[in-house]
Amino acid sequence: MMIPFLNSIQETYGHLPEYILGDAGYGSESNYMAVIDNFNRTPLITYGMFIKDKTKKYKSDIFNTQNWDYDEINNEFICPNNKRIGFKRYAYRHDKYGFKRDFKLYECDDCSEYPLKHQCMNFNSKTNKKIMKNYNWEYFKAQINKKFSEPKTSTVKERLIWILFLDL
Known part of the structure; x- marks a missing residue:
């Protein structure tokens, strides 16, 4: 779960970044709810089918x-x-x-x-x-897809990919 980690970051540094990034392992209804409702932040966290549900075969x-x-x-x-x-x-x-x-x-x-x-x-x-x-889950997935298609947040995602790539 992501919530204890975010609590620890907030206690240590006094705040959280505007965007909470994470891979599909953290993409869950409970994590999306916590990031939005408890921490008042924007989740940029993919979910398990994030890539597959956009393929021609799936659609x-x-x-x-x-x-x-x-x-x-x-x-x-x-x-x-x-x-x-x-x-x-x-x-x-x-x-x-x-x-x-x-x-x-x-x-x-x-x-x-x-x-x-x-x-x-x-x-x-x-x-x-x-x-x-689970219509709540469907709502969160739609919101995540929308966020990742916005110019501002897609730039954040691209930077993260480059940071991860350069770290290899």
Whole structure:
């Protein structure tokens, strides 16, 4: 976790830099929340799929639920088989640090007749397609992508890359 480290820096130096930099290992919902809410700083921390989710292959994969249409009125996703994956319930999980992450669980009513089911789901799956969405996490990812595309913060990122490169 990044929070104890940032507390230590703040205690030692009396302040934190405007931008908190970190690699994907630190890209988590809890770290983004802490940097913004507790430290009032801007996180420039990538997340695990930061590079992959920008690739053509990822964006064009019809079985990737991130690419499925979403019907806001009915709160449903629409799969490649044109089936509706509707909202079922709220759920939560705790990560290994005890941070609670909130999800919305969506589930298809019947995937049994789908000829491409084995591509859409695990090969031996005996259940229907389920999607768990953490909209808070999605919000943070969108904010990080936006920050990294801004001229001011992209310059900070480029400097960091050069510093790391020169350190090798």
